[in-house]
Amino acid sequence: MRKAIVSNKSYLVISQRTGKALDVENASVENGAHLKVNAMNSEKNQQWKFVKEGDCYRLVNENSGKAADIIVAGRENGSWMHQWDIAKSESQLWMAEAQEDGSFKLKSKLSGKCIDVVGMSDKDGAQVQIWEDTDGDNQKWLLQEVKTRRSCKKTTEKTEAAAVEVPAKEKVEAVSEAKAEAAVASVDKAAKKPAAKTAKKPAAKAEKKPSTRKPRAKKSVE
Numbered sequence: 001m002r003k004a005i006v007s008n009k010s011y012l013v014i015s016q017r018t019g020k021a022l023d024v025e026n027a028s029v030e031n032g033a034h035l036k037v038n039a040m041n042s043e044k045n046q047q048w049k050f051v052k053e054g055d056c057y058r059l060v061n062e063n064s065g066k067a068a069d070i071i072v073a074g075r076e077n078g079s080w081m082h083q084w085d086i087a088k089s090e091s092q093l094w095m096a097e098a099q100e101d102g103s104f105k106l107k108s109k110l111s112g113k114c115i116d117v118v119g120m121s122d123k124d125g126a127q128v129q130i131w132e133d134t135d136g137d138n139q140k141w142l143l144q145e146v147k148t149r150r151s152c153k154k155t156t157e158k159t160e161a162a163a164v165e166v167p168a169k170e171k172v173e174a175v176s177e178a179k180a181e182a183a184v185a186s187v188d189k190a191a192k193k194p195a196a197k198t199a200k201k202p203a204a205k206a207e208k209k210p211s212t213r214k215p216r217a218k219k220s221v222e
Contacts, residue, residue, distance in 0.1 A: 007052035
């Protein structure tokens with residue numbers, strides 16, 4: 001079944017023969033880094049954005065932002081591939097020919113030759129080159145769209161947080177309302193409470209001062 005390539009979408013470019021992915025050697029971001037095939041890891045150095053340009057595509061690496069290119073704009077069999085800054089060069093443009101089995105041949109607009117694995121190697125780190133079309137599996141590539149990762153966990157946590165937030169708010173409102181009612185009740189109770197009676201203190205008794213008069217002397221009887 002033939003599949004259409006969506007422009008500006010990113011894909012893993014997987015060798016139909018080995019199941020290994022086209023990537024940039026050592027995840028380099030430098031010009032001239034060789035293109036290899038390695039076991040799939042879905043890292044950005046294995047992700048290629050297919051940017052439509054006329055009837056061709058430019059393959060832009062998501063990790064480096066550089067384009068899949070042919071060294072020295074080679075046209076000969078065995079010309080190796082590397083990455084380079086995006087340029088207006090046909091050595092960076094690729095025709096995608098859909099095959100009946102769902103794979104693609106990626107052919108250089110410059111030479112018409114296919115992206116190919118050197119020596120039909122099935123080892124990690126095998127170099128990628130261009131070669132005339134032999135209809136071999138090492139020249140056929142499966143494109144697996146890179147899906148945007150969305151964290152279900154974060155979405156769930158956000159939903160749960162929202163669900164918790166509403167009861168909490170209602171609880172605060174309920175507490176505030178209860179406090180308000182208690183305050184009103186307290187005021188009403190204070191208003192109805194009879195005034196406290198002032199206790200009358202008994203008058204202080206005046207202390208009797210001792211008399212300062214001297215007693216009269218008794219007359220002696222003779």
